[in-house]
Amino acid sequence: MTPTLLGRWQTRLLLFVIVGIPVTWWWTEVLAARDGGRSLVPAGIIATILLVGLALDWVYVQYQKRHWDHDWPFAYQLASMIFEFVLVLALIHFGLVPWLPSGILYFPQAVWDATRHFAAVLIPAFLLLLGPLQTFLVRWRFKGGELGRM
């Protein structure tokens, strides 16, 4: 993949809408059934990953430019997605996310829940990037990940 900054942002938002939101809604219902009450924590975490990711996209693009092909291999994509999740957990842990108190991660069960939630978002989102997205958006791969016509 050779995404541009605008392309990264648009693709990230698209995946957030078509994968992140529905999976998070479903996961919130699953937890509600178990714990007897809806929690905003999954939505808070996924939204934080989105914001952190939008910022990191700028860093990724600078890194791409350092390589002759300006390439972003699939392996980097997967690694960066996992990195963003771990980074957000760390930010929460150190109390650096104002809307998510660090207390939400005190129990191992909470970390495990967040990991399963993230995996449920990551796997379909990454698989879509491997090609299936192109079957809907034929111009996407030529626009560095941007949506719409040429």
Add this chain to the structure above:
Amino acid sequence: MAKAPKSLTIDIVASDGTVPMQRLSLSPGRYTVGRSRDNTIVLDAAEISRVHLILHVDADGIEVEDNASTHGTRIGDRQIERERWSMDEPIVLPRFEIRAAAAGPAAGKTKSPGAEPPVEKVAAASAIEFSRIVGIDDAQSAERPFPGDLFAGPVVSTGAIRASGCLAGETTFAAIGGGIGSFIWVDHLRCFGVPAEHIRVVGVNPVCYSNWGRYCQNSQIPPHERIRSNAISTPDNIWGFPGYASRESWRALLSGNLAGTRPVFQVFGEAAVAESYTPLLENIFSSLDREMVRIGWTSMLEQGRVLGLRMTDDGRYALAYRRTADRADGGRRDNILIASYVHVCTGYPATRFTGDLQAFRAAHRDDANMVVNAYDPHDQIYREVQASGRPERVMVRGRGIVASRVIQRLYEARAGNPQIEIVHQMRSRIPDSAGTRNGPAKRPVFNDVELQPFNWPKACWGGDLRQEIENMTPAQRAESFSLLGGTTTADRTDWKDIAINGAREGWYIKAYGNVDSMKPTGASDNRQVAITFKDVDGQMSAYTVDYIIDCTGLIADVTQSPFLADLIDTYGLARNPTSGTGAENRLAGIAVASSFEIPGLRNGNSRAYAAGTITQNGPYAAVDSFLGLAYAALRSVDDLNTASAPGVSGFGPVRSFTQWLRWCTGSAP
């Protein structure tokens, strides 16, 4: 005229057969004979040069002129340049002979008595790829070349076309070229909603990959080899999914071959942690075969050679073409097709010899066969050096991907003859630290060759570099192309090993500099070329070699194509600037807009587009690649939608996905 017709009838016979494959009556005129489809007589064998010889027929008989062919022309056993043919002895070419017609029916004499074998069988028996002999033009057309006066001006009236009796039909979309570029454009049109009945394709080859396949074959890429392309560069699938790596792995998985699933992991890790995946040539051929059937390619194809394109007075385009003899079904060969939207994608006009090698071939015609272009047929060199059993030294010129493959092929020949040496000639050294720089990025270098997975940085196809180049002025683009293009090869472990081991064991030698002198030497049974180089520091080096293989490329000069030259002249079409120097010089293509429309050809609501190498140095760098052709097709078909061309949908997500499902199931679009 005074001569009896019988004396000017010739037979074309396979060297190892006696049955004439074709009998031809020659009226006065000039006839070219060669492998290229443009010749009046086409002899389809690898050892025949593009235009091998010329027959000058006049009232007194036939004069034979060898056209600096690689393997030469003989009359009897005499090598000739130009001389009158007594017709007593045959004209001897590699694999063919031209003889005065024998008495009796054309296929009357057979090697074995009994049933006459059909012509195809003779061809197969002599192992010649004898696809077709294009018939001789009648003398009339030599005097009044088609389309002649009809196309004299820039605008032709549809009334005049009808009156000429040459009108073959009217269509909405016409693709000129019939190669892979035309195919990808037509594939997009079909998926976007245009029925096959509204599309016509004009090209000389029955199959879209004929010409490209020949380049692969000549440059030593057999069908089971991998080509320098990407998994998602899928000329048979406009979405690029599933790519060739997924398909290859899927097939391996289905047959229980777990190791065969390596390609998907390669794509996953390329190019950072794994060598770039490259697809198998045979898989590309078979995928194109399948897609040609799915979209009805044969039903759209008019097999013939395009001669000219003109605007019509009713705001369309007229396309003059000459049907190949075997498709002319006894009727008219000269035809004009009228179309509202045309797409020009005719590929490389010619193969290139660098000036010094061209001069050598011209000055030493008897020894010209020691110098070949890697894109022309030259298999016999590998066979000869492998079988000779004596020291053989082959010079390979250039540092591109073809040079790498040719060196690999010579390495393979070393298995049969360990005395083969390779002299790899390059203009200058490239120290490992001197790779081209673009911003903070540097292109890696190995063994004096810059490495790049594909022929442009990857982001030129669909990344930031594509956008940047599109937004540049023509002058800025030329500068950028000089920087980003250049000759590169792929980072392949097997190729690196050949260079490393060859240098250590002494059979791979590097020579630097430009040619200072070059002359034939040695006894007649062991001719060689003595060659000296002068490098940038004035240092001289001298080598004696048995063969020289020029791997510096194909000519992209659009004016070398008579069809394009006429089009440029007639409409004063703008050209792109040139870029690069020396062998890396990229010649200027026809200027196109970002939509790949040729602005100078707009005619009312009708539009003409171009794609492929003929648009070199324009708004898109990687025009000469599968993915680049897909990009150009997408841009132009999107533009057709904007222009409300009939049947071309907007191709939004729903249509895109349903069309993709049709592709998966093999249903027509």
